[in-house]
Amino acid sequence: MGGYALYVWGAYGVCALVMIGLLAASLRRLKAREAALRQLQPEKRRARRDGHAEDTPMEETGGHAA
Numbered sequence: 001m002g003g004y005a006l007y008v009w010g011a012y013g014v015c016a017l018v019m020i021g022l023l024a025a026s027l028r029r030l031k032a033r034e035a036a037l038r039q040l041q042p043e044k045r046r047a048r049r050d051g052h053a054e055d056t057p058m059e060e061t062g063g064h065a066a
Helices: 005-049
Strands: none
Touching: none
16 A cells, blocks of 8 residues: 555544444434333323324324314
C-alpha cells in the first residue's frame, strides 16, 4: 500500500468501531422505546374500554371519528 497501510487500516478500524457503536446505540434506544410503548398500551386499552373514543387515533378508526 505504498507505506500507507497503517493509516488505511486504522481508518477502516475507526470506521468499523463507529458503525458498531451506532448500531449498539440504536438497538438500545429501540428497546427502550418498545418498553415505553408496552407501558402505554394498557392505558390505551383501558381508555377504550371506559368509552373515551377521543383517545383513539384516526388511523385506527379507518379515518373516521369514532
